[in-house]
Amino acid sequence: MVYPDPSSRSAQLYARASQVMAGGSTRLTTWQAPYPIYAASGSGCRIRDVDGVERIDFLNNYMTLIHGHAHxxxxxxxxxxxxxxxxxxxxxxxxxxxxxxxxxxxxxxxxxxxxxxxxxxxxxxxxxxxxxxxxxxxxxxxxxxxxxxxxxxxxxxxxxxxxxxxxxxxxxxxxxxxxxxxxxxxxxxxxxxxxxxxxxxxxxxxxxxxxxxxxxxxxxxxxxxxxxxxxxxxxxxxxxxxxxxxxxxxxxxxxxxxxxxxxxxxxxxxxxxxxxxxxxxxxxxxxxxxxxxxxxxxxxxxxxxxxxxxxxxxxxxxxxxxxxxxMTPEAFARLATLGDRLAEGLRAAFRDANMEGQVTGAGSLWKIHMNNRRYTDYRSVHALPAERKRLDGLYRHLLNAGFVMGPTGLIALSTAMGEKEVDDFCGAVHEGLMGIRRASGEAA
Ligand SMILES: Cc1ncc(COP(=O)(O)O)c(C=O)c1O
CATH class of the missing domain: 3.40.640.10 (Type I PLP-dependent aspartate aminotransferase-like (Major domain))
Structure with missing residues (x-):
């Protein structure tokens, strides 16, 4: 099932929610247009939605679930x-x-x-x-x-x-x-x-x-x-x-x-x-x-x-x-190694796609940005409208490629992941960047 789909169970649930909650939601960060995807269950690094679609979770309830789901x-x-x-x-x-x-x-x-x-x-x-x-x-x-x-x-x-x-x-x-x-x-x-x-x-x-x-x-x-x-x-x-x-x-x-x-x-x-x-x-x-x-x-x-x-x-x-x-010292060290692999993989994805972008973070916390500015403070990081649009395109591409990250490019790893999940994610990001480049007519 491709998101968005008006016939999906998520869309139906959101229609019901909209009758009883302002904007159909009680949490700003889980709302998205045209409707949020409703979770049914999670296990390890995977989250399954109410339509049966499974995705690898690189958001982990906004950085909370350090061991993934249902450890x-x-x-x-x-x-x-x-x-x-x-x-x-x-x-x-x-x-x-x-x-x-x-x-x-x-x-x-x-x-x-x-x-x-x-x-x-x-x-x-x-x-x-x-x-x-x-x-x-x-x-x-x-x-x-x-x-x-x-x-x-x-x-x-x-x-x-x-x-x-x-x-x-x-x-x-x-x-x-x-x-x-x-x-x-x-x-x-x-x-x-x-x-x-x-x-x-x-x-x-x-x-x-x-x-x-x-x-x-x-x-x-x-x-x-x-x-x-x-x-x-x-x-x-x-x-x-x-x-x-x-x-x-x-x-x-x-x-x-x-x-x-x-x-x-x-x-x-x-x-x-x-x-x-x-x-x-x-x-x-x-x-x-x-x-x-x-x-x-x-x-x-x-x-x-x-x-x-x-x-x-x-x-x-x-x-x-x-x-x-x-979360022993070894568990933190393993996550940090995985984080470095992710950052390297994402940097390579930007290089290979010949797109402006950078990755910031440490340990198991990372963020994708759609520009090459030198960051020092909030003003230098603040995304321009065109950058936000490209990031939103990447976010939506990832949803349909089987991955969840934050709509602002936020990534939080879990101990339930391994190198394969990280490499697959970087591959999907590369594909998404190529698609954005093609769509914006920037292809060489
Ligand atoms: C740095 C920081 N402080 C405070 C909060 C607020 O925490 P909560 O959402 O649990 O109220 C957050 C939430 O994302 C945060 O990232």
């Missing part, structure tokens, strides 16, 4: 826990086990708390920072995505029409109606621009609760934060008692000891999500005791509130522990 050990852990009870108004040993595992891997993780999404984790971390130093503002990089919390949504979707002067990037709202005072309390800094960012941070230092960065930001095209940029942020935070938050909801995937080990820095607080829940909803904030102590209830009312009916629910904790325990 037997994760399924068993979830089934065993389900039989013992789904959730309680009591903590469980599962929570202690996952907390110990994660705190044992990253130097700056002295303590941890769990919640149910990456967005929540970022909100909890920002609240902790405000409670720590009593200040209202945060600074964030232009274009960085940190989830749905009001202040971090600012400028995550800035575009050439509204992003303003790079010396002081404009604060742009995503959601209409974002209160002016929320916008005012956000300082937007250019990723990797040490001089401009330092200036903006110093200018607002006495009102800044936190600076939130991402060492490998997905929406800034996986352009890694440079050592100089990270050093500058760490130094300004130390000098002014500002909390340095590292958002690793996505990038925690790149190394056994996390991106802070790879990039050589220690954050005060770190947010996580995705892989640490083994496929179940999850978020976490970890950090140094001095910063996590705002949540400590043992001396009376804590400085920062952090409730949540489903925080560290035993199902998520069981799945997360099973998944992370299997």
């Amino acid at each position: 037997p050990e994760i399924v068993a852990a979830v089934q065993e826990q389900a039989a013992r009870g789904l959730s309680f108004a009591m903590p469980t040993e599962n929570e202690v086990m996952l907390a110990e595992l994660l705190c044992g891997r990253v130097k700056s993780f002295e303590q941890i708390r769990f919640c149910n999404s990456g967005s929540e984790a970022v909100m909890v971390a920002v609240k902790a920072a405000r409670a720590h130093n009593g200040r209202p503002m945060i600074a964030k990089c232009e274009g960085a995505y940190h989830g749905m919390f009001d202040p971090v949504e600012v400028s995550h979707d800035a575009n050439p029409g509204n992003w303003g002067d790079v010396d002081a990037p404009a604060r742009t709202p995503y959601t209409r109606g974002l209160p002016e005072n929320v916008m005012r309390d956000v300082v937007v800094i250019p990723h990797n621009d040490v001089a401009r960012s330092r200036h903006l941070l110093e200018l607002n230092a006495d009102r800044l609760a936190a600076v939130i960065i991402d060492p490998l930001p997905p929406r800034i095209g996986f352009v890694p934060a440079t050592a100089e940029f990270l050093r500058m942020v760490r130094e300004v935070c130390d000098r002014h008692d500002i909390v340095m938050i590292s958002d690793e909801v996505a990038s925690f995937r790149i190394d056994y000891n996390g991106p802070q080990h790879v990039h050589g820095f220690d954050a005060d607080l770190t947010t996580m999500g995705k892989i640490i829940g083994g496929g179940m909803p999850v978020g976490a904030v970890a950090g140094k005791k001095a910063f996590m102590d705002v949540f400590n209830p043992t001396r009376g009312r804590p400085l920062a509130s952090h409730g949540g009916t489903f925080n560290s629910n035993p199902m998520t904790m069981a799945a997360g522990y099973a998944a992370m325990r299997m």
Whole structure:
């Protein structure tokens, strides 16, 4: 079956969904025109849709499923826990086990708390920072995505029409109606621009609760934060008692000891999500005791509130522990080798097709771009309309060739894959690029 097909079961389900959900969907990133493809089941690196079409999954629920679908050990852990009870108004040993595992891997993780999404984790971390130093503002990089919390949504979707002067990037709202005072309390800094960012941070230092960065930001095209940029942020935070938050909801995937080990820095607080829940909803904030102590209830009312009916629910904790325990240093190394093979294969595909394009990323996280610009920050990565169109063409070609990647060129590998799947994917990308070239009349 070729996508799109108005007679497909997915199209029918979407017609039903459109009656009861705005735009027929509850998740922006799973919606697509003319209709989203509905999943029926997944096993290993394969996902099967409701029309029986099987594809190899290079998206893995937006970077979450590091072992692919329905890994037997994760399924068993979830089934065993389900039989013992789904959730309680009591903590469980599962929570202690996952907390110990994660705190044992990253130097700056002295303590941890769990919640149910990456967005929540970022909100909890920002609240902790405000409670720590009593200040209202945060600074964030232009274009960085940190989830749905009001202040971090600012400028995550800035575009050439509204992003303003790079010396002081404009604060742009995503959601209409974002209160002016929320916008005012956000300082937007250019990723990797040490001089401009330092200036903006110093200018607002006495009102800044936190600076939130991402060492490998997905929406800034996986352009890694440079050592100089990270050093500058760490130094300004130390000098002014500002909390340095590292958002690793996505990038925690790149190394056994996390991106802070790879990039050589220690954050005060770190947010996580995705892989640490083994496929179940999850978020976490970890950090140094001095910063996590705002949540400590043992001396009376804590400085920062952090409730949540489903925080560290035993199902998520069981799945997360099973998944992370299997992510040994060897498993991370194997994924990184597979990632390098993928990047090389994709670069060769662009070369052979004689098309402009590049691949960025690290470990098991990669992104395809349809240009050869030199990337430093969000503005240089931001795709032009013609590039978006070519990428969309590639995405749709891949869907019909039996592969799922993100519509923005996002790729996340899983341990369920091998060299064959990676090579087949690169072959399909090559074919797709040739098709795009032919269609645009660029063929030599
Ligand atoms: C870096 C980063 N932070 C935060 C989030 C939000 O996480 P969630 O979708 O679990 O709320 C995401 C989601 O993709 C992310 O990539």
